[in-house]
Amino acid sequence: MLNVVILGTGNLAKHLFRAFSNSEKVHVVQVVGRNQESLNDFATQTITTHDFNSISDADVYVIAVKDDAIAEVSSYLKNKKGIVVHASGAVEMSAIEPENRGVFYPLQSFTKGKKVDFSTIPICIEANSPQSLKTLRILAETISEKVHEIDSDQRKKLHLAAVFVNNFTNYLYGVGEEICVEEGLPFDLLKPLILETAEKVQTLSPKEAQTGPARRNDEKSMESHLNLLNNKDHTALYKLLSEAIKQAYEKEL
């Protein structure tokens, strides 16, 4: 049985708490957070405190707070023997002050109130000793089938890649929605296509899955699309993305 303290009460903290609570091999002994109202969500299920000087002893301390606050929160754990980890994709392991440090980064986008199947979520772990790494692997494997050892440099790149496939992709969904709404069409029309596009690359490389006018270098279609666009940001995006796709495939044509 691994004893865990979670520091933070936001979205990620809630999802981690739920996942750990479903495992028989983990006991969340305490949740620590500044916000009393958010702490109340955990209070029926474990011990909670807003006093960062009253943190319980545990095997692993998971800091699930905003990137900027990780270093400060970790400073309250300087005298602890357990492993202190953060759960961020973008922050270096060295941001953690205590010597027994690591990273426990679940690579997923968590939405308030939306349950996720943790077993399929990749958990990227890093630690500064083989023993800590072993413990983090055991902890990660209690909730996920996909545990990867990844160093801070790799994790930063992974986080950057995630911005492209998540944040930027979502923005393109928004452009699709705007174009629909302008034309009095429901965004619902695009939803099955959005899902299928994501499902396709679960088995096919995006390189193979690429279709569309730019892929075929179909100048006529691209020209008529550009004539339909009346938002200059959308026009700039259309041109840049089409040009990038054209260049990637022009050798094949």
Added chain:
Amino acid sequence: MLNVVILGTGNLAKHLFRAFSNSEKVHVVQVVGRNQESLNDFATQTITTHDFNSISDADVYVIAVKDDAIAEVSSYLKNKKGIVVHASGAVEMSAIEPENRGVFYPLQSFTKGKKVDFSTIPICIEANSPQSLKTLRILAETISEKVHEIDSDQRKKLHLAAVFVNNFTNYLYGVGEEICVEEGLPFDLLKPLILETAEKVQTLSPKEAQTGPARRNDEKSMESHLNLLNNKDHTALYKLLSEAIKQAYEKEL
């Protein structure tokens, strides 16, 4: 019972054939195509011909060929009484030569060999008479629960929106893959995130679902991401997309 002739033997023709064949209310009386080898795929299940001057009589003729070939294929159907439709998002209904014309556009990306659930795919119909429109609606409803009457101008915009959420999104998946591969990381790490991003907007508007450094106007994170990028196309995309997201949300910050 509606009798249908399918013209074309590609991906879309195959998917439509399978969907119609599963309905008791539709009989695909013939498949017409130039490519004898492709016709063989249909030959055990219906009558096939490569002779465009021997097309059977039917209630609806579905032209499922490349956009550029639609007009020419339709010219072989000039003397037919049934409704002649194409299945393209980008081509105007008027490209069809016969007078009794329409459009039957399933808004989805079809992959060779990958089965799709047609019942959830929006089918966009258009016709030049109320009677034909009624027939196309009956036909569409035999395979899908989502049938929409959409005119040629709306359909063009919809097709443009589809390019953003499908072709361009897939390109961003490819960028994510490239960044992973460069760093010796498996693209598999990003797949659950890709799926979740698509699933999120099935119930949430992309505007609400937006997250990431640009959404928060987190200059420090964006700067460090730009420092990690060493492909100038990726850098240009990162800047343009981040700027667009920043502008869309800066009023809220």
